[in-house]
Amino acid sequence: MRNISDLIEQYLKQMLDSSGDGAVEIQRNDLAEKFSCVPSQINYVISTRFTLEKGYVVESKRGGGGYVRIQRVELPTLKGIQLHIDQAIGQQIDQNCAEGLIYQLEEAGHLSKREANLLRIAIHRDTLALKLPYRDELRARLLKAMLVTLLLK
Template identity: 70%
Template sequence: MRNISDLIESYLKQILQNSSEGTVEIQRSELAEKFSCVPSQINYVISTRFTLEKGYYVESKRGGGGYIRIQQVDLPSLEAVQRHIAQTVGDQIDQNAAEGLIYQLEEARFITAREAQLLRAGVSRDVLVLVLPLRDQIRAKLLKTMLIALLAK
């Protein structure tokens, strides 16, 4: 059985998919009521699953008429994806940012779920048992090289 965070994430992604603008605007309290949870659960889902690294831009306005606006950031072409990778990865990248980029590429269907799983395994801190900043530098080189190979297919 899926947990409440998974259900909220799926619901928001479904609304985003059905939106012609690729944007959803919600009120935290209404969503919390719909899923019978506390508003902080909504905050948790949005802050962990709808990040810029994962391809989402989130804008929040608190107060009486407050809202949360989630917009999906599209990666339209291979050239744009390659630029995005170069900017995101740079000379070093930590594990969270690397996993976010992999997630974003998988969501946009530039890589398969299997390829994403292999990439995550290859850049894991459990595999790259090195001191910082060397670990993040090696991770960046590995990730860029593997993505170039995958996207050239």
């Protein structure tokens, strides 16, 4: 059985998919009531699963009538992906940011689940058993080379 965080994430993604502009505004309390949880559970899901690295921008207004707006950030067309990869990765990249980029590309349909899993294991800190900053530099070079090969085939 899936946990409450998975259910909330799935619900929000369905809302985003059905919205015309790739954005949704919610109220934490209303969503918490719908899932019979505390509003901090909603905050947790939003802050961990709807990050910029995963392709989302979150805007929040607190107080009476406050809301949370989640906007999906679309990746550039395949033509601009190499530039996006260069900018997103740079000369070095840590594991969390790299996994976020892989997640974003997989969610956008540019990578299969199998390709994403292969990339994740190839750039994992246990696979790249080097000291920092060398590990992040090697991860950046590997990730760029693999993504360009996979995406611009």
